[in-house]
Amino acid sequence: MQPPLIVILNGPNLNLLGTRQPHLYGSATLDDVEALCVDTAEEFGLAVDFRQTNAEGELVTWVQECRGRARGIIINPAGYTTTSIALLDALLASDLPVIEVHITNIHRREEFRQHSYVSKAATGVIAGLGVEGYALAMRAMAGIIAEGRA
Template sequence: MKRPLIAVLNGPNLNMLGLRQPEIYGRATLDDVEQVCIQAAERLDIAIDFRQTNIEGELVSWIQECRGRARGIIINPAAYGHTSVALLDALLSVGLPTVEVHISNIHRRESFRHHTYTSQAAIGVICGLGVRGYGLAVQALYDMIEDEDER
């Protein structure tokens, strides 16, 4: 039986983790984040497709590719979450359970970061827990997939 696939999609500047503002984002790198996701996926016997881009349109295309291929999406839209109706529309169009993740607590930061368009398409938002938030998101989506499969 094919293992369920969860797409983990990361937006702009996350390739700079570990270098960019470590006092806010910590010292973990994007490779470390990927390892958190892989370890959680292995424990749950699911597959992960982990990607990062600095290009909004590419992120929209990746979301659209998930339709019919993935069982759920974990997205850290980064700054695009605060500005992109296109990402919101893409997430709504694929009809997949989505968890939004932010490494920092966006509600303790500048007021423009308190709102994300993408959260309107998410079943849940995890923020402020550092890279551990990704592992929690993998577990949450797995649990929802299991619940859905039991129905």
């Protein structure tokens, strides 16, 4: 029997983690985040498909592919948080639980970063806890699945 699949999607510029504004985003790389997610998934008997793209259309396609394949989506939409209605529509159409993750607390940043279209599709939002937010999202998703909400 296959373990439940959680798809973890990362938006633009997250491939630069560890080097881009480390005073905001820390020194962990995207590879470090993936390892954290895989380790956390193993604790809960989950499988992970971890991806990053700088292309909005590719991110939307990946969300669409989750339908019927995954049990949940964890997403750090990065710059598409505040701009992508297409991403919102894809997440709503997925009929899956969605946890939105932000490394920084977007509510303490510039005003334009404080509005999230993605939040309208999210079961929950984790912001401001650094890359540990991904592990917390994995734990939360495991609970959602265990409770039969996914």
